[in-house]
Amino acid sequence: MNGLLHRFGYHLARFPVHRAESLIRLIQDHGFRTYVEVGVWKAESSRKVLGKTALEKAWLIDPYTEWDTGGMSQRDIDRMYESVRRYFARRHPQVQLLRKTSQQALEQFENGSVDIVFVDGEHSYAGVKRDIADWWPKVRVGGVLAGDDFETEYEGIIRAICEAFPMDRLHFAPDSFWWVEKGERD
Numbered sequence: 286m287n288g289l290l291h292r293f294g295y296h297l298a299r300f301p302v303h304r305a306e307s308l309i310r311l312i313q314d315h316g317f318r319t320y321v322e323v324g325v326w327k328a329e330s331s332r333k334v335l336g337k338t339a340l341e342k343a344w345l346i347d348p349y350t351e352w353d354t355g356g357m358s359q360r361d362i363d364r365m366y367e368s369v370r371r372y373f374a375r376r377h378p379q380v381q382l383l384r385k386t387s388q389q390a391l392e393q394f395e396n397g398s399v400d401i402v403f404v405d406g407e408h409s410y411a412g413v414k415r416d417i418a419d420w421w422p423k424v425r426v427g428g429v430l431a432g433d434d435f436e437t438e439y440e441g442i443i444r445a446i447c448e449a450f451p452m453d454r455l456h457f458a459p460d461s462f463w464w465v466e467k468g469e470r471d
């Protein structure tokens with residue numbers, strides 16, 4: 286596999302496999318300094334992103350209430366929140382973990398103020414449609430709105446994204462990752 290990729294002039298390390306690697310690459314390549322993640326959960330992506338970028342400010346937004354939690358109790362969710370909070374407080378003081386819904390957090394962001402927003406909160410058609418409509422204006426010109434789960438299992442997500450942006454504006458990477466860059470005319 287590796288040899289085959291080499292033959293085509295690629296090195297495996299250049300391939301982003303996990304969504305976080307695509308986020309890291311976008312942040313590094315564009316020199317982004319500010320980051321919003323909607324939907325944090327165990328902070329699997331955000332730990333990687335914060336560990337490998339020079340972000341000056343990151344807002345991680347999640348209400349930490351019942352979700353598609355596989356039967357996890359609110360007490361366990363509270364513990365998870367606390368462990369994520371402590372992790373970032375110790376290692377990445379530029380992180381603000383906002384225990385809010387996406388909609389509640391929205392008001393503290395000015396339009397055109399964020400370099401990159403990663404929407405990964407509600408996974409319904411209506412939820413994704415609303416998050417795109419809410420957060421796209423917050424992205425600055427030259428910035429990026431990104432998400433994942435662009436896959437058949439989440440038909441509603443695909444529909445919401447395709448209604449918001451024409452296909453030729455969408456970029457894709459492995460792990461069902463997608464993003465759109467904001468231009469002067471958006």
Ligand SMILES: C[S@@+](CC[C@H](N)C(=O)[O-])C[C@H]1O[C@@H](n2cnc3c(N)ncnc32)[C@H](O)[C@@H]1O
Pocket residue numbers: 322323324325326327328329330331346347348349350351352385386387388405406407
């Ligand atoms: C797929 S998980 C996030 C995974 C994380 N982005 C990662 O890549 O490691 C989805 C999260 O969205 C959160 N969520 C659900 N509804 C939300 C809303 N309205 N606003 C913000 N977060 C929400 C859930 O609590 C859950 O933690």
